[in-house]
Amino acid sequence: MKRRIVTAIDVGTTKICTSIAEITENGSAQVIGVGISPSHGLHKGLVVNISDAAQSIKDSITKAEQAANYKVESAYVGVTGRHVSSVNNKGVIAITRNDRLVRSDDLKRVLSNAQSIKVPNDRKLLHVIPRNYAVDGQVGVRNPVGMHGFRLDVETHVITAAAASVQNLIKCIRSLGVEIDDLVLEPLASSEAVLTEDEKQVGVVLADIGGGTTDICVFKDGAIWHTAILPVAGYQLTRDVAIGLGLPFDVAEEMKKRYGSVMPIYESRMEANPISEDGHGISYQDLCDILRARIEEITRLILLELPRSDYESVVPAGIVFTGGSSNIAGLETLGRDITQLPIRVGMPSNIYGITDALRDPAYATSVGLLLWGAKNQPKTRWGKLGFFNRVKGMLSKFFN
Structure with missing residues (x-):
């Protein structure tokens, strides 16, 4: 079985922490490399000097690569800053099939409906997180798949960020030849590591x-x-x-x-x-x-x-x-x-391997990003993969 490696980059105001983990078959994260470097070119979570920020991120990635003996190609990246805002929004769809069974396709449709809020051109959609579902008015449903109903409602938490701030961060990381698996709001990542x-x-x-x-x-x-x-x-x-x-x-x-x-x-x-x-x-x-x-x-x-x-x-x-x-x-x-x-x-938990450096509240976001990556499949919307990488990805899927 091909091993799955997840990389997390916590781009903080005072430090950059890159951590690399191997995801085991049961979904837990085994840390194999950590790289920590002082942060330059950032202020209150925002990139204020692209070349300085890119150099700090590069130093951190290099240290982690040397510790793990692994070349980083893509990473989950944390986002923060005053430009982040959130709103709760609802979506609703009709279940039109004859059997009236809710399927996973319906979940995608209702979430798509919930994110159809008007996002200004200067904002980027970061997350649309389902809070709870309702089937035919029955509220508090956690997973409606397989239930019977005529109507499916969802209440979501929609998080957006300033497009310019996000693009500057993306530019720093992609200039180092690293693709972005997903951008994750930092407190969401931290919650994965420290909350029960x-x-x-x-x-x-x-x-x-x-x-x-x-x-x-x-x-x-x-x-x-x-x-x-x-x-x-x-x-x-x-x-x-x-x-x-x-x-x-x-x-x-x-x-x-x-x-x-x-x-x-x-x-x-x-x-x-x-x-x-x-x-x-x-x-x-x-x-x-x-x-x-x-x-x-x-x-x-x-x-x-x-x-x-x-x-x-x-x-x-x-x-x-x-x-x-x-x-x-x-x-x-x-x-x-x-x-x-x-x-x-809150101390980071649910993580194994060379974790001594990460057993500190200062690294909650880093550990949380690894756990987020372990649970979620990478998205490609934060940067188009080059033709060679796409072909390589398709071939690896075929041969595995």
């Missing part, structure tokens, strides 16, 4: 606090309910520390990672002593106060994304924080104090 099915069923918020953006997904009744991208994240935390304490940015970043806490009351042992890094001395209390204020703001912005103020009934499973900035000490305690909801930090 139970949490998605009862209602949960995923908040991925990255370098440039905080990506939010709300799940309810096992399906996606709402998505949003906030333009505040780890970069703002470091910038606040740098400005507030008069530090160079890289020193502020190191201080944040090494000493930062948002619940310093529990760590009073260091309170009286100044801390220093690279010749710069600051008050531990001041550092923690600055970080706490910004994390409080991000947490309240996440709550504002919920359509109703009675959070307990909408998301009883609370908030799952992930992303690099969720490593900050005291986040769970502070989150519970502010929201009165269950809070946990």
